[in-house]
Amino acid sequence: MSSSLIIGQYVPGNSVIHRIDPRSKIAIIFFYVVIVFFANSVMSYGVLALFAIGASLISKVPFPYLMKGLKPVWFLVLFTFILHLIVTKQGDVLISILGWEIYREGVVQGAAISLRFFLLILVTSLLTLTTTPIEITDAIEELLGPLKKVRFPVHELALMMSISLRFIPTLMQETEKISKAQASRGVDFRTGAFKDRVRAVIPLLVPLFVSAFKRAEDLAMAMEARGYQGGEGRTKLRELTISRRDIAAYIVFAGIVTALFLTRS
């Protein structure tokens, strides 16, 4: 049970990629997402792929985990590829199947778009695979820091995220408990018409919500009793530090960007 309770996809490890500051990771991935759209030659795609695949290898995250992130979008990738084959009508005709002509440009563009998708998903999953959710939360709080000036509730947002992270496993354990209790009374969640199954879930959701609200109330009280009064004047135990590793990562990434623009056609 406990293994299924680990939230997010974090795969514990001690690689360089794991230890890069989460802010650096987010920043680099953000720019990576932007520059992916500048690639337009085989070589430039190669440079981008080199970066993504290289980083994946260094992270030592097992291959199946990397592929898992791709699973939900497989269909989308395939769909856009086929769409391009059908819609794009430029270049030479490569083959014609049952009267449908497939053009060269269609294949090229379809492949390019699919590759972009693939790279984007690989890189973003690499972030969640090598960074704990709480580190990501801390990083977001830091990166959004400047927005405090325009009264954007950055601290509150981060606190909300971290409390959710804290309570998701608890609520999942509770759901399991309630569903077992209901199942022991003969409620059937798994078979029957959709309508019946929805009806069976209601006795599960109601107690869950009631207890979640009770928890929220208790937690608010406990937080206040422990002196919580908002982000003002608060210090933090968890600390993010930019190290030499981060500088190295930035330099490598700058190299990739340069190479990309040199290999563009």
Add this chain to the structure above:
Amino acid sequence: MDQSQIEFRNVSFRYQEDMPWVLRNVSFTIGADEWVAIIGHNGSGKSTIAKLMNGLLFPQEGKILVDGEEVTQDTLWEIRKRVGMVFQNPDNQFVGTTVRDDVAFGMENHGMPREVMIKRIKESLNAVGMTEFERHEPHRLSGGQKQRVAIASVLAVSPRYIILDEATAMLDPKGRKEILKTIRTVQEERELSLITITHDLQEVTQAERVIVMNGGEVWMESTPRDIFSKKDSLIEIGLDTPFVSKLADHMKDAGLELSREPLNHQELLEELWTSRSIK
């Protein structure tokens, strides 16, 4: 102004205007380094007293003074540093994503420097025997372990008063005993007053003084020994007495003479063999 004590001065409280009074004219004092137990039937106002002590609620009438300073909106944050509180449900007071984050939460709120936090996390986890769980997430801990973390979190801020509101209710007898022992040791080491709100009679017998609440009023304030000698009236207000105390009663009925009200097995045993020996 150097009076370390919590003082309730004619405090009356109700949750809303149109609701009945939950506390009526409550007065008592809890001194430095004292262990006071508050007992009373369900709904007698014990938790309300606890919440008034660190400004989670404010009285409509009367005053609450902590170290001579009245609990008000302005003094609140200062007072919460001095009055720590552990609640009944260990899950709903665990704020951090891991044990060490949770222990740090109170210290972060009070703006303590990071180095101090790291040191105090070690110390307080050590005090409750949870050192090896420092990096654990709450869902990998048992209820008793979470409750220890809650106590460590309060200790870390190093308050002068700790209120345990049925904090041991969720624990098994062994866990309860261990926690009480832990708290005892901590109390001996530091300058600390303990206020335990409990239905556990064993816990009550360990306190130095007992405040008995009944229907929102202080019904009695005395030593455990004295309180448990008034069995009939205790039962009248819906409270029980410890097993040893009951046993002693039956023995008295059977014609045995006991010189004082025994609080635990040891004391009863002593009573028995001294009362039977020829002087």
